[in-house]
Amino acid sequence: MRIPDVAAAASPGRARTAVEVDFDSAWAIESMFGGAVAVACVEAARTVCGTADAAPIATSIRFLAPTPVGRATIVVDVVRVGRSFTTAHCEVESGGRTTASMIVTFAPAGSVSTVEEHSSPTQHPAPEQHSSPNPSGLPPSALSEGAGSSVAQQVDWRTAVDWTGEGPWPEVFTSWLRLRGWTGDPTDPARYLLAADLIGPALAARGIALPFRVATVSLDVSTVRRTASQWLVQRIVVRAVGTAAVADLELLTPGGVVVATATQHAVLTPATAEDLPFAATGFGWGRP
Structure with missing residues (x-):
C-alpha cells in the first residue's frame, strides 16, 4: 500500500x-x-x-x-x-x-519485539497447529482473482475451506494471506489493519446465505509483535451473526507466533448477483 x-x-x-x-x-x-x-x-x-x-x-x-x-x-x-x-x-x-x-x-x-521469521509460501505450520496446508498448494480465492475490483488485486488470500459450500463449517476459520499491495516497511504493524478488516469469508463459512455485503462498523486492533513475513495466518472466530456480525481475529506468523489480535463489528446487507464475487469478500462496500 x-x-x-x-x-x-x-x-x-x-x-x-x-x-x-x-x-x-x-x-x-x-x-x-x-x-x-x-x-x-x-x-x-x-x-x-x-x-x-x-x-x-x-x-x-x-x-x-x-x-x-x-x-x-x-x-x-x-x-x-x-x-x-x-x-x-x-x-x-x-x-x-x-x-x-x-x-x-x-x-x-524498539519496545515491540520482532519475530525473526522470514518465511516463504513453501514453509508452513504443522496441520495440527492451524488446520491449514501450505498456501502454495491452494488456489487463489475469488477474492484474489475478482475482475473489476482493484482491492481484490492487492491481497493474495487462500483457504482450504470451501466458504461458498454447504459446510460443515469450522468453529475457527483459518486462512493464509499476504498483502501484495503493501509497499511500506515489511515489519510495520500498520499493515495488520489491512489484514484484520476481512471477516466476510468466515461469515460465509458459518453458513450465512449468500450473497451479502459486509460493511465494517468498528475495528479494534492490538499489536503484539512485528514480523517481516509476507505471509500471515489469519484465524477467525465468529461470535455472533444476524443483521450484524461480531468476530475475533488473530494474525500469526507461518510458524504460529501471534503478532496481532482484533475484534470487528460489521453490518450485513443483501447484495445482488451483479455485486459478486466482491460482496461476500468482507472488504465491504461502506454503505450499510
Missing part, C-alpha cells in the same frame, strides 16, 4: 492539525476499504506526533460513512505525548462530512 502523501502538517506536538491526504483507488470498491482508511489515520498521527518509527500498538476506529476516493482531510488531536506511549485521535473529513473516527496509541519502535 502506498501511504497517502501529507500535503501540510504542523510541527510535532501541536494539539490539533489538519493533514491533507489522497486516497488511492487501488484500495477502493466504490468507496475506500476500511483498513486502508485506518492505515492513513495511523500515518497522519505519526506525522503530527513526530513518531515516524513508532508502532501502533492499539487502534480503535469507527466507520461513520463511506470515504470516497481522492482528496480528504484527517484532523489529528494529540491526546498525550509521553515517554512510554503517545496517543492521538483522528477524524477523517471528506465531502463535507466526517467519515471515520480513530484513536491510536503508539509505542517506541
Whole structure:
C-alpha cells in the first residue's frame, strides 16, 4: 500500500492539525476499504506526533460513512505525548462530512519485539497447529482473482475451506494471506489493519446465505509483535451473526507466533448477483 502523501502538517506536538491526504483507488470498491482508511489515520498521527518509527500498538476506529476516493482531510488531536506511549485521535473529513473516527496509541519502535521469521509460501505450520496446508498448494480465492475490483488485486488470500459450500463449517476459520499491495516497511504493524478488516469469508463459512455485503462498523486492533513475513495466518472466530456480525481475529506468523489480535463489528446487507464475487469478500462496500 502506498501511504497517502501529507500535503501540510504542523510541527510535532501541536494539539490539533489538519493533514491533507489522497486516497488511492487501488484500495477502493466504490468507496475506500476500511483498513486502508485506518492505515492513513495511523500515518497522519505519526506525522503530527513526530513518531515516524513508532508502532501502533492499539487502534480503535469507527466507520461513520463511506470515504470516497481522492482528496480528504484527517484532523489529528494529540491526546498525550509521553515517554512510554503517545496517543492521538483522528477524524477523517471528506465531502463535507466526517467519515471515520480513530484513536491510536503508539509505542517506541524498539519496545515491540520482532519475530525473526522470514518465511516463504513453501514453509508452513504443522496441520495440527492451524488446520491449514501450505498456501502454495491452494488456489487463489475469488477474492484474489475478482475482475473489476482493484482491492481484490492487492491481497493474495487462500483457504482450504470451501466458504461458498454447504459446510460443515469450522468453529475457527483459518486462512493464509499476504498483502501484495503493501509497499511500506515489511515489519510495520500498520499493515495488520489491512489484514484484520476481512471477516466476510468466515461469515460465509458459518453458513450465512449468500450473497451479502459486509460493511465494517468498528475495528479494534492490538499489536503484539512485528514480523517481516509476507505471509500471515489469519484465524477467525465468529461470535455472533444476524443483521450484524461480531468476530475475533488473530494474525500469526507461518510458524504460529501471534503478532496481532482484533475484534470487528460489521453490518450485513443483501447484495445482488451483479455485486459478486466482491460482496461476500468482507472488504465491504461502506454503505450499510
